[in-house]
Amino acid sequence: MEFIDPKLNDYVEAHSSGESDLLKRIQRETNLEVLQPRMLSGHLQGRMLSAISQMIRPDYILEIGTFTGYSALCLAEGLADNGRLITLEKNEELEARILAYFEQSNKHEKLKLLIGDALQIIPGLEDGLDLVFIDADKGNYLNYYKMVIEKMNSNGFILADNVLWSGKVIEKAEIEDIDTKALQSFNKFVQADERVENVLLPVRDGVMLIRKK
Numbered sequence: 001m002e003f004i005d006p007k008l009n010d011y012v013e014a015h016s017s018g019e020s021d022l023l024k025r026i027q028r029e030t031n032l033e034v035l036q037p038r039m040l041s042g043h044l045q046g047r048m049l050s051a052i053s054q055m056i057r058p059d060y061i062l063e064i065g066t067f068t069g070y071s072a073l074c075l076a077e078g079l080a081d082n083g084r085l086i087t088l089e090k091n092e093e094l095e096a097r098i099l100a101y102f103e104q105s106n107k108h109e110k111l112k113l114l115i116g117d118a119l120q121i122i123p124g125l126e127d128g129l130d131l132v133f134i135d136a137d138k139g140n141y142l143n144y145y146k147m148v149i150e151k152m153n154s155n156g157f158i159l160a161d162n163v164l165w166s167g168k169v170i171e172k173a174e175i176e177d178i179d180t181k182a183l184q185s186f187n188k189f190v191q192a193d194e195r196v197e198n199v200l201l202p203v204r205d206g207v208m209l210i211r212k213k
Contacts, residue, residue, distance in 0.1 A: 019046065061079065145158065145189070
């Protein structure tokens with residue numbers, strides 16, 4: 001679902017800071033060479049991720065769902081001088097592509113890619129997370145949230161992508177779409193969680209911005 005007129009979206013992007021040449025190339029090559037290129041964050045959302053990260057200046061970022069590395073590089077723009085970003089991806093076929101893009105970034109020494117099942121990897125990660133971006137399989141959003149919230153510093157932030165799911169989250173509860181049900185449950189849980197403050201932003205397919213108190 002397009003939430004704003006395409007011409008207005010073009011205007012918004014034209015009046016937002018531009019992408020780096022590397023990010024432009026990742027976007028172009030992802031659209032040409034990778035299945036389901038819509039999964040890539042893209043210009044507007046990427047600039048939002050970068051801006052939030054630069055406001056927070058996190059020491060420790062976790063991304064769940066790397067895809068081709070675009071959003072990881074955007075988040076890394078705000079890392080503190082001695083900061084680090086760990087990003088998780090289950091599709092091992094994307095590993096070489098992601099690492100090649102990371103190597104071309106001036107942040108490459110701060111980036112670590114782990115290939116595998118996030119549900120198995122997250123429990124073994126260190127505590128002290130400052131910023132988490134969840135953009136993986138929708139059925140496990142709530143599981144990821146419950147895992148990372150316990151590992152976060154006070155005033156740490158979680159960003160969860162696709163929480164409007166092309167508008168399907170406002171459909172009736174008896175719908176059969178498993179992913180839609182999972183996102184409805186995730187949004188409801190976060191809204192009721194007294195440990196956090198949250199705002200659902202209608203950017204692209206919806207981004208839930210969550211601050212741990």
